[in-house]
Amino acid sequence: MREIYLVESVRSGIAKSGKKSWFANLRGDDLAALVMNELMRRAGLENKKEELDDVILGGTALINDMGSNIGRYATIMAGFPYSVPGCTVDRFCSSGVQSIFNAYAQINMGWGSELILAGGVQQMTTVPMGFGRLHNPRLGEFTDANAINMGWTAEMVARKYGITREEQDQMAMESHAKAHKATVEGLFKDEIFPIEVDAPTGDGGTTRMIVDRDQGIRPGTTMETLAKLEPVFLKDDKATVTAGNSSQTNDAAAMTLVASKEKCKELGLKPKMKLIGFTAVGVDPAYMGIGPAVAIPKVLKQAGMTIDQIDIWEINEAFAAQAVYCTKELGIRNHPLLNPRGSGISLGHPLGCTGARIATTLMHEMPYYGAKYAVESMCVGHGQGVAAIWEWVGD
Numbered sequence: 001m002r003e004i005y006l007v008e009s010v011r012s013g014i015a016k017s018g019k020k021s022w023f024a025n026l027r028g029d030d031l032a033a034l035v036m037n038e039l040m041r042r043a044g045l046e047n048k049k050e051e052l053d054d055v056i057l058g059g060t061a062l063i064n065d066m067g068s069n070i071g072r073y074a075t076i077m078a079g080f081p082y083s084v085p086g087c088t089v090d091r092f093c094s095s096g097v098q099s100i101f102n103a104y105a106q107i108n109m110g111w112g113s114e115l116i117l118a119g120g121v122q123q124m125t126t127v128p129m130g131f132g133r134l135h136n137p138r139l140g141e142f143t144d145a146n147a148i149n150m151g152w153t154a155e156m157v158a159r160k161y162g163i164t165r166e167e168q169d170q171m172a173m174e175s176h177a178k179a180h181k182a183t184v185e186g187l188f189k190d191e192i193f194p195i196e197v198d199a200p201t202g203d204g205g206t207t208r209m210i211v212d213r214d215q216g217i218r219p220g221t222t223m224e225t226l227a228k229l230e231p232v233f234l235k236d237d238k239a240t241v242t243a244g245n246s247s248q249t250n251d252a253a254a255m256t257l258v259a260s261k262e263k264c265k266e267l268g269l270k271p272k273m274k275l276i277g278f279t280a281v282g283v284d285p286a287y288m289g290i291g292p293a294v295a296i297p298k299v300l301k302q303a304g305m306t307i308d309q310i311d312i313w314e315i316n317e318a319f320a321a322q323a324v325y326c327t328k329e330l331g332i333r334n335h336p337l338l339n340p341r342g343s344g345i346s347l348g349h350p351l352g353c354t355g356a357r358i359a360t361t362l363m364h365e366m367p368y369y370g371a372k373y374a375v376e377s378m379c380v381g382h383g384q385g386v387a388a389i390w391e392w393v394g395d
Contacts, residue, residue: 002108003261005271005393006100008043009360010035010193011254013211014348017124022199022211023251027065028123031195032057032253033078036117038193039255043269051267053113055086056102058095058120059352061127062088066352070121090352091280093318093378094386096120096254097355101278101388103258114263119255120357122350129249143383147285150381151233154241154319157289161325165240168320169226172245172345175317179342180219187341188213191364216248216348245320247344254356256363270394273363277303277389284383289322291385292377293329299375299387310389311371312337314358316378317344326379337369354378355386366392 012035015022023031036055040046057071072086091098096119103116129150139145146152157163182188194212201207221244231239232246259269279299283290292315300306313332317323317339327333341347341361344354358376366374377387 002110004104004107004275005259005261005264006273006359006363007257007259007264007269007271008039009191009254009256009363010039010042011191011357011360012195012252013192014214014216014250014252014350014357015211016215016348017128017249017251020200021125021251022197022209022215023123024125024200025198025206028121028126029065029070029074029077031123031251032070032074032121034195035119035193035253035255036074036078039117039257043257045267048267050081050083051115052080052084052117054103054106054116055084056089056099056116056118057086058089058099058355059122060090060092060095061131062090063132064126065123066127074121091384091386092381093316093349093351094280094355094380095352096357097359097376097386097388100256100258100356100359101275104275107258107260114260116258117255118258118356119253120353120355121253122352123251124249124350125251143284144286147288147382149233150288150318151241151246153286153288154246154321155234155239157287157325158240158321159238160287163321163324167324168240168245169223171317171320171324172226173221173223175339175342175346176218176221178340179214179217179346182341183213183217187365187368191360214347216250217342217346241319241321245345247318247349250348250350252348252350252353252357254353254360256356256359272392272394273366274391274393275388276391279387281385282383283385288381288383289319289379290325291379292387293326295385295387296330296375296377299389303389305373305389307331310373310375312340312362312366312369312374314339314343314362314374314376316349316354316358318349318379320345322379337371340369341365362390367394
C-alpha cells in the first residue's frame with residue numbers, strides 16, 4: 001500500500017437541530033462550503049485549490065439542501081475551480097469516515113489522485129430523521145419491521161444484553177461532564193472553525209452570533225435529572241431508552257485533507273495521521289447498535305493488533321444502551337481514554353458528519369494525550385458497524 005496521510009482537519013461547532021438550531025438559517029451545502037474553505041486555508045492551500053483531485057463528502061437523507069450531490073454542489077458553492085470534481089457517499093452514520101476511506105482507496109490505486117478533500121455534513125434541521133423516506137413494506141420478511149426505528153433497536157440491545165437504565169444514564173452523565181470539561185479547558189478551540197450566523201431567537205427573530213462551540217452540551221446533567229426523563233421509544237415497564245441517554249440530532253460539517261507521501265513532499269504538507277485499518281460489517285438490523293463490538297475485533301485482526309495497543313477509543317454514542325454494551329463486550333468500558341471529550345450524547349450525532357468529526361477530534365487529541373494508536377468506531381443504521389484504526393505520525 002502507498003504511504004497516504006491525513007494532513008489537516010477542521011470542523012464546525014455542532015448545533016442542535018430544529019427551530020432553535022444555531023445553524024437553522026444556514027443551508028447544508030453552504031455550511032460544508034465554509035468548512036471546506038477553512039480546511040484549505042489551514043493547509044496553506046487557499047490559493048492552490050486546483051491541486052485537489054477530488055472532493056468526497058459523506059451525508060445521508062440526501063434531499064432538500066442535502067441533495068443535488070452535495071459533494072459536488074458544495075465544491076461549486078465554495079468557489080473551487082470547476083476542474084475539481086465532487087461526489088457524495090452515504091453509509092448512514094459512518095458516511096464521514098467512509099468518505100475518508102474512499103479517498104485513501106482512490107489515492108492508493110495510483111490512477112492520478114494524490115490530494116483529496118474528504119469529510120461529511122448533515123443538516124438535520126431541514127432534513128429530520130425519517131423525513132421523505134419510503135420504507136419497503138416487505139422489510140418484515142427479512143427482519144423485524146420495527147428495525148426502521150433506531151430507538152427501538154436500542155431498546156432491543158438493552159433487553160437482549162441486560163443493559164440497565166442506570167448504566168445508560170451513567171454513560172450519559174459522564175459524556176456531558178467530559179464534553180463540558182473539554183469545552184471549558186479550550187480543548188476544542190483548535191478543531192472548531194468559528195462561523196458567524198443569524199441564529200434564531202425566541203421571539204421569532206434572529207441575532208448575529210459566532211458559533212465556536214457545541215450547542216447541546218448540558219453541564220448540569222446528573223443521575224437525578226436523567227432519572228426524571230420518561231422512555232421515548234417504548235412505554236412498557238422494561239423501557240429504558242430516553243432522550244437523555246440517546247444521541248442528539250444535529251447540524252454540522254467536518255473536513256479532512258488526504259494526501260499521498262509524494263504530494264505532501266511536493267506541497268510541503270506535514271502528515272499527522274495514518275489510516276492503518278478500516279472495516280465495515282453487517283449485523284441484524286433489529287440489534288443495529290452492536291456493530292462496533294463486531295467491527296472492532298475484525299479491524300484489529302486485520303491490522304495485526306490487540307486491544308491493549310490502542311491508546312484512545314472513540315466509539316460514537318448513538319445510544320448509551322448500545323455504547324455500554326459494546327464497550328463492556330470489548331472490555332474497555334472503564335478505559336481512561338474512552339471518548340475522553342464526550343461523544344454523540346453530549347456533542348451530538350450529525351449523521352453524515354460524525355465519522356469525519358471523530359477523525360478531526362482525534363487529530364487534535366492524539367498529540368495532547370501522547371497517543372500512538374486510536375480506534376474510531378460507530379454503529380450504523382439498518383444493521384452495520386464500522387471501525388478504523390489511526391496511527392499518529394506527526395511531530
